Amino acid sequence: MASVALSEAEKVYIVHGVQEDLRVDGRGCEDYRCVEVETDVVSNTSGSARVKLGHTDILVGVKAEMGTPKLEKPNEGYLEFFVDCSANATPEFEGRGGDDLGTEIANTLYRIFNNKSSVDLKSLCISPREHCWILYVDVLLLECGGNLFDAISIAVKAALFNTRIPKVRVLEDEEGSKDIELSDDPYDCIRLSVENVPCIVTLCKIGYRHVVDATLQEEACSLASLLVSVTSKGVVTCMRKVGKGSLDPESIFEMMEVHVSK
Amino acid sequence: MPGDHRRIRGPEESQPPQLYAADEDEAPVARDSTRLRPVYARAGLLSQAKGSAYLEAGGTKVLCAVSGPRQVEGGERGSGPAGAGGEAPAALRGRLLCDFRRAPFSGRRRRAPPGGGEERELALALQEALEPAVRLGRYPRAQLEVSALLLEDGGSALAAALTAASLALADAGIEMYDLVVGCGLSRAPGPAPIWLLDPTLLEEERAAASLTVALMPVLNQVAGLLGSGEGGPTESWAEAVRLGLEGCQRLYPVLQQCLVRAARRRGTAAPP
Numbered sequence: 212m213a214s215v216a217l218s219e220a221e222k223v224y225i226v227h228g229v230q231e232d233l234r235v236d237g238r239g240c241e242d243y244r245c246v247e248v249e250t251d252v253v254s255n256t257s258g259s260a261r262v263k264l265g266h267t268d269i270l271v272g273v274k275a276e277m278g279t280p281k282l283e284k285p286n287e288g289y290l291e292f293f294v295d296c297s298a299n300a301t302p303e304f305e306g307r308g309g310d311d312l313g314t315e316i317a318n319t320l321y322r323i324f325n326n327k328s329s330v331d332l333k334s335l336c337i338s339p340r341e342h343c344w345i346l347y348v349d350v351l352l353l354e355c356g357g358n359l360f361d362a363i364s365i366a367v368k369a370a371l372f373n374t375r376i377p378k379v380r381v382l383e384d385e386e387g388s389k390d391i392e393l394s395d396d397p398y399d400c401i402r403l404s405v406e407n408v409p410c411i412v413t414l415c416k417i418g419y420r421h422v423v424d425a426t427l428q429e430e431a432c433s434l435a436s437l438l439v440s441v442t443s444k445g446v447v448t449c450m451r452k453v454g455k456g457s458l459d460p461e462s463i464f465e466m467m468e469v470h471v472s473k
Numbered sequence: 474m475p476g477d478h479r480r481i482r483g484p485e486e487s488q489p490p491q492l493y494a495a496d497e498d499e500a501p502v503a504r505d506s507t508r509l510r511p512v513y514a515r516a517g518l519l520s521q522a523k524g525s526a527y528l529e530a531g532g533t534k535v536l537c538a539v540s541g542p543r544q545v546e547g548g549e550r551g552s553g554p555a556g557a558g559g560e561a562p563a564a565l566r567g568r569l570l571c572d573f574r575r576a577p578f579s580g581r582r583r584r585a586p587p588g589g590g591e592e593r594e595l596a597l598a599l600q601e602a603l604e605p606a607v608r609l610g611r612y613p614r615a616q617l618e619v620s621a622l623l624l625e626d627g628g629s630a631l632a633a634a635l636t637a638a639s640l641a642l643a644d645a646g647i648e649m650y651d652l653v654v655g656c657g658l659s660r661a662p663g664p665a666p667i668w669l670l671d672p673t674l675l676e677e678e679r680a681a682a683s684l685t686v687a688l689m690p691v692l693n694q695v696a697g698l699l700g701s702g703e704g705g706p707t708e709s710w711a712e713a714v715r716l717g718l719e720g721c722q723r724l725y726p727v728l729q730q731c732l733v734r735a736a737r738r739r740g741t742a743a744p745p
Contacts, residue, residue: 282488314593315594315597323701326701434605448701450701451699452696452699
């Protein structure tokens with residue numbers, strides 16, 4: 212992730228504050244920063260959203276295109292994720308610097324949506340084995356202020372909620388050749404149900420306690436964090452440890468309790 | 474092109490015949506959910522690598538090689554924050570580069586070597602799990618390269634690769650705090666949430682959720698955790714993690730014996 216230069220004294224200050232449940236900006240250990248979510252910000256896409264979480268700014272655009280379904284799953288459409296860390300976020304991302312982080316985030320997103328219950332993929336199928344909807348979800352990191360995964364998952368959920376997929380009919384000719392007809396009314400479209408789309412909660416371990424929604428400075432003090440993606444019903448879809456340190460097993464169980472309560 | 478007799482052109486895309494085969498229902502055999510498959514581990518088998526290890530667990534065969542420490546020109550790295558504990562500051566710490574590769578014939582379908590996102594993700598998972606164990610502060614401005622090659626995938630490949638990688642690092646004489654032992658788990662679909670330890674390929678393919686845990690046994694610290702799928706509530710994931718940690722502890726004595734044997738072998742083979 213983007214790193215920030217912290218002196219030893221600042222680190223000690225942050226760590227001691229966290230032990231007392233007091234963070235630099237006055238929050239408790241389990242408080243989120245104020246989130247602003249805006250949908251339908253980009254007009255050329257089928258759906259879009261912008262999320263601002265403190266200094267972190269994420270823009271997600273979803274485009275729906277028609278294509279052929281995968282061979283192993285002929286009755287379903289699928290989602291493709293692409294994450295772009297632009298050089299505006301931090302100077303470290305200039306050139307190819309942000310590619311590694313981008314692939315890591317994209318792989319995590321693939322993992323989260325890899326199960327049957329998150330998004331109803333069967334509704335994205337137009338005709339089995341031939342046509343289906345492919346949703347290209349493109350995430351743009353505009354500004355990096357800590358806690359990227361949480362903000363990205365909120366933005367993806369909001370963008371999928373905002374996505375409008377036009378209704379399409381497949382007509383068969385007498386000779387058997389198929390023709391695709393798009394409905395004329397631009398408002399006649401199907402919307403996806405995002406009830407079961409999970410959100411990521413990242414807990415960073417600082418000293419003996421864990422912290423929700425860490426800023427860049429707090430991330431620099433923590434050696435390891437646990438990332439869990441949870442739906443609103445409490446179903447966990449993905450779990451991952453991030454960072455160079457190791458976690459105590461007891462603290463993992465404690466952290467998972469906190470995740471679900473968030 | 475008229476009459477190109479030199480090459481026979483086949484179709485552009487090829488698929489394995491299993492796709493068109495009728496669905497034979499091979500149900501996975503019911504078994505004790507906490508059994509670990511017997512493991513064969515051998516360290517110090519490649520002559521060209523500084524350290525190497527081969528691990529076989531059931532049908533999963535992994536070969537891992539370590540090379541380094543090699544000097545790296547890290548000139549442009551700016552002044553990073555100083556590390557704790559008096560070791561080299563973060564800008565001068567060594568780096569661990571991990572590479573995970575699947576042989577093209579390792580799975581049911583042939584996969585050409587640049588395997589795309591999945592191999593990068595697993596390589597990152599390997600790196601994140603091995604970093605807490607290796608004393609990188611003792612290798613300033615140096616780079617350690619760990620490359621894992623999966624010869625055959627018989628289930629819980631990442632766990633086997635983690636174990637083989639830490640054996641290879643120990644065999645290379647790299648300073649470590651502890652070995653890293655990996656264990657895979659999977660949960661069958663259906664209402665009863667039983668987590669199976671060390672799944673076979675068949676169980677993994679039909680799984681609704683899968684999890685890989687990496688533990689440092691002596692220090693009792695979790696070095697890595699990666700899981701996904703419809704796992705159900707948190708309690709079932711917590712139970713799965715506990716089961717995985719137990720499995721890792723049970724595997725540890727086998728690895729210790731393997732390293733002792735390799736050291737003895739090296740002792741007798743070295744010219745006096």
